[in-house]
Amino acid sequence: MNKRRAWMMAVAVVLAACSTTPSQSPAPKGADLTGNWVLRTESQMGAQDAQMTVRQTGSALAGTITGQNGRVDYQGSVTGAAVAFDFTIDVNGTALKLDYTGTVEGDTMKGKAVFGQFGEGTFTARRQ
Secondary structure: OHHHHHHHHHHHHHHHHHHHOOOOOOOOOOOOOOEEEEEEEEEOOEEEEEEEEEEEEOOEEEEEEEEOOEEEEEEEEEEOOEEEEEEEEEEOOEEEEEEEEEEEEOOEEEEEEEEHHHOEEEEEEEEO
């Protein structure tokens, strides 16, 4: 009887250890954003669409955004589902930096856009 009780205790200890050990699953792979996107930026002045090309190397992003005011190069990064990119435009002779931060879910990016000292808005980008 003592052997049986000892055996059951050993099995219970092993099962308890297995159920409380954290899994060591690999971290999720970051999104691959390479391709063409339609970027919609919404601000107090309304919505504006632009074409966005994305080249991704590791977590680094680069490309161009082409809209009604011309074409601009940008730089950014993606880490897991978090995406960020920025660029500077000329507004009547003054450089204005625009910062975009958000998340990626499948073929959609969305988040917040900051227009330097001129306020904030939102953005959504969809892969073409």
